[in-house]
Amino acid sequence: MAGQSTYVPKTGFTRWLDARLPILRFTNDTMMTFPTPRNLNFWYSFGGILTFMLGIQIVTGIVLAMHYVPNASMAFDSVENIMRDVNYGWLLRYMHSNGASFFFLAVYVHMFRGLYYGSYKAPREVLWILGVIIYVLMIATAFLGYVLPWGQMSFWAATVITNLFTSIDQILPHTGTAVTQWLWGGFAVGDPTLNRFFSLHYLLPFVIAGVVVLHIWALHVPGNNNPLGIDVKGPQDTVPFHPYYTVKDLFYLSLFVILFAIVVFYLPNALVEPDNYVPANPLVTPPEIVPEWYLLPFYAMLRSIPQKLIGVIVLFGALATLVFVPWLDTSKVRSMRFRPLAKQFFWALLLDCVLLGYLGAHRPDAVFPGTGIPMLPFARLGTAYYYAFFWVILPLLGLIETPRPVPATIATSVTGSGVEQVNAPAE
Amino acid sequence: MASTAAAEPTRRDFIHVATGAAGAVGLALLAWPLIDQMNPSASVLALSSIEFDLSPVQEGQQVTVMWRGKPVFVRHRTAKEIAEARSVPVSSLPDQLARNANLPDSAPASDQDRMFKPEWLIMIGICTHLGCIPLDHQGDYGGYLCPCHGSQYDTAGRIRKGPAPENMYIPPYSYLSPTKVKIG
Amino acid sequence: MRFSRLTLTFGVVLGAASAHAALDTSPLSPTHPDWSFEGPFGMYDRAALQRGFQVYKEVCSACHSLNRVSFHALSSDNGGDGFFTDPQVKAIAAGYQVEAEPNDKGELFDEKGNRLKRPGIPADHFPPPFPNEQAARTANAGALPPDLSIITKARAGGSDYVYSIITGFGQKPPVGFTVLPNKYYNPYFSGWNISMPPPLSANQVTYSDGTKATVPQMAHDVVTFLSWAAEPTMEQRKSLGFGVMLFLIAFSGLLYVSYRRVWKDIH
Numbered sequence: 001m002a003g004q005s006t007y008v009p010k011t012g013f014t015r016w017l018d019a020r021l022p023i024l025r026f027t028n029d030t031m032m033t034f035p036t037p038r039n040l041n042f043w044y045s046f047g048g049i050l051t052f053m054l055g056i057q058i059v060t061g062i063v064l065a066m067h068y069v070p071n072a073s074m075a076f077d078s079v080e081n082i083m084r085d086v087n088y089g090w091l092l093r094y095m096h097s098n099g100a101s102f103f104f105l106a107v108y109v110h111m112f113r114g115l116y117y118g119s120y121k122a123p124r125e126v127l128w129i130l131g132v133i134i135y136v137l138m139i140a141t142a143f144l145g146y147v148l149p150w151g152q153m154s155f156w157a158a159t160v161i162t163n164l165f166t167s168i169d170q171i172l173p174h175t176g177t178a179v180t181q182w183l184w185g186g187f188a189v190g191d192p193t194l195n196r197f198f199s200l201h202y203l204l205p206f207v208i209a210g211v212v213v214l215h216i217w218a219l220h221v222p223g224n225n226n227p228l229g230i231d232v233k234g235p236q237d238t239v240p241f242h243p244y245y246t247v248k249d250l251f252y253l254s255l256f257v258i259l260f261a262i263v264v265f266y267l268p269n270a271l272v273e274p275d276n277y278v279p280a281n282p283l284v285t286p287p288e289i290v291p292e293w294y295l296l297p298f299y300a301m302l303r304s305i306p307q308k309l310i311g312v313i314v315l316f317g318a319l320a321t322l323v324f325v326p327w328l329d330t331s332k333v334r335s336m337r338f339r340p341l342a343k344q345f346f347w348a349l350l351l352d353c354v355l356l357g358y359l360g361a362h363r364p365d366a367v368f369p370g371t372g373i374p375m376l377p378f379a380r381l382g383t384a385y386y387y388a389f390f391w392v393i394l395p396l397l398g399l400i401e402t403p404r405p406v407p408a409t410i411a412t413s414v415t416g417s418g419v420e421q422v423n424a425p426a427e
Numbered sequence: 428m429a430s431t432a433a434a435e436p437t438r439r440d441f442i443h444v445a446t447g448a449a450g451a452v453g454l455a456l457l458a459w460p461l462i463d464q465m466n467p468s469a470s471v472l473a474l475s476s477i478e479f480d481l482s483p484v485q486e487g488q489q490v491t492v493m494w495r496g497k498p499v500f501v502r503h504r505t506a507k508e509i510a511e512a513r514s515v516p517v518s519s520l521p522d523q524l525a526r527n528a529n530l531p532d533s534a535p536a537s538d539q540d541r542m543f544k545p546e547w548l549i550m551i552g553i554c555t556h557l558g559c560i561p562l563d564h565q566g567d568y569g570g571y572l573c574p575c576h577g578s579q580y581d582t583a584g585r586i587r588k589g590p591a592p593e594n595m596y597i598p599p600y601s602y603l604s605p606t607k608v609k610i611g
Numbered sequence: 612m613r614f615s616r617l618t619l620t621f622g623v624v625l626g627a628a629s630a631h632a633a634l635d636t637s638p639l640s641p642t643h644p645d646w647s648f649e650g651p652f653g654m655y656d657r658a659a660l661q662r663g664f665q666v667y668k669e670v671c672s673a674c675h676s677l678n679r680v681s682f683h684a685l686s687s688d689n690g691g692d693g694f695f696t697d698p699q700v701k702a703i704a705a706g707y708q709v710e711a712e713p714n715d716k717g718e719l720f721d722e723k724g725n726r727l728k729r730p731g732i733p734a735d736h737f738p739p740p741f742p743n744e745q746a747a748r749t750a751n752a753g754a755l756p757p758d759l760s761i762i763t764k765a766r767a768g769g770s771d772y773v774y775s776i777i778t779g780f781g782q783k784p785p786v787g788f789t790v791l792p793n794k795y796y797n798p799y800f801s802g803w804n805i806s807m808p809p810p811l812s813a814n815q816v817t818y819s820d821g822t823k824a825t826v827p828q829m830a831h832d833v834v835t836f837l838s839w840a841a842e843p844t845m846e847q848r849k850s851l852g853f854g855v856m857l858f859l860i861a862f863s864g865l866l867y868v869s870y871r872r873v874w875k876d877i878h
Contacts, residue, residue: 038877063464080679080761083844085469087458090844091851239877247873250450251866258859265852266651269764277765277841278757287801442872446865453862469691473683483715566807 006033008023030220035238036245037226039410043113045252046106052253053103054212058205060096061145067310068148070198072191075150076279094268100142102260103106104294107135115325116346118334119225125326127218130211132322137208139319140294144201151276152195152286158189158197160289164302188282228413229335230406237410288363296360297353301386303364304379312385321390328390330398338404342397349389356382446447477609478603483568484571489563491552494610498560499598500552500584501608508569508582509545512538512611520594521586536594541583549608550584556591634788636803641771642778646833648838651853654846655839659695662818663836666829669816671759674751676739676806679760680840682707683733690841699731704731709738752793754806763834763841770838775799777830780809 007025009015018025067086069078082089111131114120120128147158162183168176185192223232224257232238239245263270271293275286290298298315305311361378367374407413467475477494477532479501484490489502504512507509517535525534525541534540542548552571554561559575567588568581578589585594600610647656664685682704685693695703708728713719719727731738731795736759741747741759763770779799790796794804809827818824839845 059461060687063461066465067468077679081468081470083680084684085471085681085841086462087466087468089464090470090842090848091460092464181813243873244877245614247866247870251863251870254866256858256865258863261852261855261859263853265848274765274767274769279760442865442868446862446869449858449862449865453858456858469683470681470734474679478732 005029030216031246032240032242034220034241035235036241037224037232037237037410038239038244039225039226039228039413040245040248041227042252043109043116044226045114045249046110047219048249049106049253049256050103050110051212052257053099053106054209056203057099057103058209060092061202061205063092064096065202069197070148070195072194072280075148075194077329079149089263094264096145098260098263098268098271101147101292101294102263103138104142104254104292106256107138108294111135112350113351116336116343117225117227118229118329118331118336120326121229121329121331121334122326123222124218124225127215127222128326129323130215130218132319134211134215135322136319137204137211141201141204141208142294144197144204146292147194147197148201148337149276150280152278152280152284153273153276153289154302155189155280155282156285156289157291158193162193164312164315167309167312180290190282208213225334226410227337228407228410229333229334229337230410231409232407233411239306259389290361293357294363296358297356297386299362300356300360300379301383303360304376304383315399318383318386321387325390325394328394330395331401331403332398333403333406335406338406339397339401340404341401342394345389345393345397348385352382352385352389356386451585476609477607478607480607482606486546494551494598494611498547498552499610500550500563502548502550502582504546504548504565504582508540511569512581512583512585513545515581515585522593524594526594528599529597529601536585538583541594541597543602545553547608548582548584548598549610551596553595554578554591555586555593555595556589561595576602625694634785636788636801638801638803639775639798641768641780641799643771643777646770646838648835648845651849655694656670656835656851657694658820658822659832660839661836662820662822662829663832663834663839664816665696666811666816666833667759667836670829672737672740672808672832674740674747674756676741676756677737677758677760677840678739678758679712679722679736681734681736682731684843686733687773692700692839694839695766700733704733704735707735707738709735751806754793756807759837759840761841766843770834772799774830774834775807776807777810777834778827 005025006029007018007022007028009024009150010016014024017023035092064082067078067082068091069075079093082093084090086092114128114131143157143161147154162180165179165183166176180185183193184190185196226232273290278286290296298318299316302311302315305314316368331339331342333339336346355378359375359382362375364376364379367373368375428564459522474493477492479492480515481501481503484501484503486503489500491498491500493499515538517537523536524532525536527534528538529543538545541550552560554573555577556573556578558604559573560570561573561578561580565573566579568579568582570582570587571580572578573580573589573591576590578591578597580589580591583594584597586592587603598610600608603609632811636672647653647659667675682700683693684691685695685703686697687693687695693700696855707730709731710822711719711727711729714727721727726742740756741750744755757765763773766772770867776797776799779797780795782796782798784790784796784803788803791804795808796803797805797807811829813826814824816824816829831835842848
């Protein structure tokens with residue numbers, strides 16, 4: 001589908017430009033006439049939503065940087081100045097801080113959609129891995145940004161997360177400490193740390209944008225996967241991206257923006273720990289240190305392991321695991337619509353992540369309220385299931401599972417054998 | 428698409444045009460906070476007027492106060508300086524307008540129109556040539572000499588010689604009491 | 612005598628320890644009075660803000676700073692988010708002494724070593740009651756009165772929590788709970804031992820609008836003021852939010868119709 005251009009320059013100028021910089025041809029082929037499977041559902045609109053959120057974060061971030069002061073003694077007050085005195089500063093800051101949450105919400109939907117429909121399977125392995133890289137960069141950017149307001153949570157998040165690297169001491173004595181001091185630019189989190197975090201927080205979104213370009217490029221080589229997980233067989237299976245998917249994506253985007261606006265305008269602090277409105281104090285740790293919601297599952301994994309180095313390995317291993325998914329899944333069928341067993345394990349994984357998120361918000365010694373049942377065993381079980389899903393269940397299922405029959409083409413499935421409805425409510 | 432569009436062109440077009448227009452309006456509205464945030468913030472605006480006590484400034488002395496990030500000269504003129512400045516015919520001046528924010532734009536550059544009280548010259552101390560800050564009590568006219576390109580001003584801050592095109596500007600100000608002025 | 616003092620000391624330490632072991636001293640959930648600023652359309656009650664400011668000024672400000680709030684923020688003129696006119700704000704600011712800039716001789720201190728002060732102007736922030744943390748702790752038996760600028764956002768429970776703390780004094784501690792020296796019993800505070808003495812008593816301030824200055828009334832007013840201080844832009848946020856929501860819903864409706872029309876010939 002790539003390679004055959006349908007672009008015909010109509011005016012003298014566009015012909016002239018096309019011979020020199022075929023940017024209009026490129027735009028036309030990738031964003032207008034690009035043949036897209038006709039059966040993409042709601043869950044496929046999150047790629048566009050993510051692009052929008054990246055744009056929102058970059059634009060509001062650049063603007064906030066015009067007022068923010070990356071200095072330990074002034075950072076907190078400069079954020080308050082933004083909230084109080086800068087014209088629309090409160091709006092820009094609430095968009096940026098809650099924008100991070102909505103960015104992650106969208107990326108999780110996007111990732112689970114990819115898992116469900118087997119979008120990582122050949123020939124889309126590189127596409128998937130680029131996505132994992134974007135996700136890891138997002139985590140790094142979000143963490144760096146969380147430090148900038150220099151509240152109590154900022155400071156202690158920076159302390160706890162950078163201290164993860166001291167665990168290297170257990171294999172290479174003194175190396176971890178050296179690395180950590182290098183990250184800090186001192187003997188504790190302080191002004192030099194804040195300055196470099198600000199610099200990197202400003203840089204990384206542009207790196208993300210660059211990887212997003214590669215991600216979209218890698219998408220346009222094989223074309224979109226689709227809910228049936230079968231290859232496009234011909235033009236009858238596709239529609240041009242514009243106007244069909246531009247308008248559909250925009251519609252779902254506007255619903256997503258409504259949700260976003262509700263939080264920004266009416267619940268702007270719902271996702272914020274109150275302690276982050278207390279200026280950083282290196283002498284007092286808040287009673288409860290928790291990361292933002294989108295990192296809680298990983299935090300639960302870290303805290304469920306009693307040994308420092310192993311905890312850190314488990315944490316980073318959970319991210320690294322995602323890179324290998326294209327090869328861990330041995331099934332011949334992409335979409336879990338036709339994989340009765342895999343589908344159940346998939347939903348269990350989703351629940352597992354939600355459970356880990358819940359557990360991550362509580363101390364390891366906590367009990368389920370009103371029951372006295374300790375949480376720790378569940379955190380360990382949840383961690384074990386996460387790893388088992390990718391490293392054991394996914395490889396084995398491909399060998400033992402009998403998939404349901406897969407329709408021959410998207411078009412036949414659409415027009416009527418009744419096997420699948422294109423716009424059936426997404427499952 | 429073309430065939431269905433022909434069937435009901437106006438309604439179909441209308442919906443898409445309306446949607447596109449609404450989207451454009453939405454984007455324009457979203458752009459406003461991004462633009463307006465660069466305007467002076469409330470904390471900057473709160474400093475947009477200052478009050479200054481004239482009583483410590485001795486005759487023949489000049490002090491500089493900061494107003495909106497700019498130097499404002501407050502000069503207590505001597506009787507001799509006043510007499511010199513008042514004797515100059517406006518018609519002989521390179522810039523014959525008062526440049527006084529408290530008067531209409533067409534006010535002439537007479538010494539009287541440069542200030543409310545003859546002893547007190549209150550003026551933005553920025554050379555109208557290229558923005559340098561002139562030195563006081565210097566130059567051929569006992570007024571100001573700009574060190575950058577040699578513009579010379581008299582004791583009323585009017586340009587007399589050199590490349591500067593206009594008299595130095597008088598900021599908006601008023602007397603709150605005989606010894607207290609509010610600038611801005 | 613010696614023995615008894617020792618027991619007393621031990622008693623306090625053990626009492627505190629055993630109180631933690633035996634009694635669950637986790638704070639009560641805050642009470643929830645009606646706030647005018649709740650909900651998507653809730654706005655600050657102007658009269659309550661003015662009364663609350665009076666309570667802060669006459670009572671709280673003796674120990675608690677309001678470092679991040681500037682006087683000009685109190686102004687409602689020229690589209691401001693405050694609740695006084697510009698001349699009122701100017702008078703309020705002038706009533707405070709703030710640290711002066713160096714004088715003509717470059718001095719920051721007078722002959723007696725006191726910091727030179729000048730009357731405040733609207734651009735100044737509220738001056739703190741103590742020059743630094745150490746001075747604040749010395750004056751308050753080792754405890755640091757927190758800055759109140761963003762207190763309702765900096766505590767779980769927000770305005771309800773602050774209100775509950777202010778009004779939560781004067782109750783009898785449960786049997787087995789020891790109130791530590793220089794502390795006060797307040798079941799809404801984590802650990803129940805709070806360093807702040809009961810701040811309000813009836814008729815402590817005289818309201819010019821004739822409102823009766825009961826403790827709950829003053830607490831309600833001052834928490835309204837502190838909620839405003841934490842987020843003076845809330846009213847802007849909610850009113851702009853309403854317009855944005857209307858626009859987005861209408862825009863989504865248009866997009867939906869567009870979407871159905873574009874896809875009509877595919878389905």
